[in-house]
Amino acid sequence: MDALIIVKPETVIDWQRRRFKKYWTKKSGKHKRLGRPSINLEILQLIKKMATENFIWGAPRIYSELLKLGYTKNQVSQRTISRYLKKIRPGDPGNTKEKRQQWKVFLKNHRKYIMGMDFFTVPTISFKTLYVFFIIDHARRKIVHFNITEHPTAEWVVQQLKNAFPFDSAPKYLIFDRDSIFSARVKQFIKNIGIKPKVISYKCPWQNGVAERSQNCWITPSI
Numbered sequence: 001m002d003a004l005i006i007v008k009p010e011t012v013i014d015w016q017r018r019r020f021k022k023y024w025t026k027k028s029g030k031h032k033r034l035g036r037p038s039i040n041l042e043i044l045q046l047i048k049k050m051a052t053e054n055f056i057w058g059a060p061r062i063y064s065e066l067l068k069l070g071y072t073k074n075q076v077s078q079r080t081i082s083r084y085l086k087k088i089r090p091g092d093p094g095n096t097k098e099k100r101q102q103w104k105v106f107l108k109n110h111r112k113y114i115m116g117m118d119f120f121t122v123p124t125i126s127f128k129t130l131y132v133f134f135i136i137d138h139a140r141r142k143i144v145h146f147n148i149t150e151h152p153t154a155e156w157v158v159q160q161l162k163n164a165f166p167f168d169s170a171p172k173y174l175i176f177d178r179d180s181i182f183s184a185r186v187k188q189f190i191k192n193i194g195i196k197p198k199v200i201s202y203k204c205p206w207q208n209g210v211a212e213r214s215q216n217c218w219i220t221p222s223i
Contacts, residue, residue, distance in 0.1 A: 165193060
């Protein structure tokens with residue numbers, strides 16, 4: 001039978017993935033460097049000096065002092081200062097390591113009351129993108145609801161939550177990321193049905209790790 005096969009399905013799927021990648025690369029234009037430029041050594045030394053000599057100063061105060069010295073918003077940002085403070089003050093209560101430990105304790109103690117929700121995308125053969133929304137039970141690692149749309153909106157997400165949690169089936173906590181689609185309206189609806197929303201920290205997908213890992217288990221061929 002192999003002699004009659006001109007192209008295997010795996011080859012077609014690989015071609016499609018390459019076409020899709022090339023299409024969006026061309027459409028997005030030339031690659032540009034993302035993010036803020038690296039902070040220069042002089043500013044870094046000033047941040048370290050202020051942080052060590054004035055331990056009660058936080059990122060907002062140090063940022064304000066740097067602006068008074070003539071540095072501009074293009075040279076340094078409050079978020080950058082906050083990131084460096086975590087390195088300069090490893091014992092600071094707001095550092096990432098301690099937050100990670102606190103979050104792990106929360107997950108361990110409340111796992112049977114937690115569900116997570118998220119989106120992932122599926123490219124189609126016609127260069128469209130399908131958005132797959134799903135809700136997963138942390139304790140059982142079971143998908144309790146999913147749906148697909150080409151145009152996700154906050155209103156659509158609210159409807160999915162209504163479908164997922166009829167009557168008294170809602171969990172105590174629902175974890176999700178900072179995607180703009182999970183707007184104030186979505187959060188308010190979650191509270192209205194008796195769920196406590198838990199938004200993960202900035203750039204911390206591990207905090208919703210059950211949902212993130214489950215995406216790799218879905219079969220998502222190009223359609």
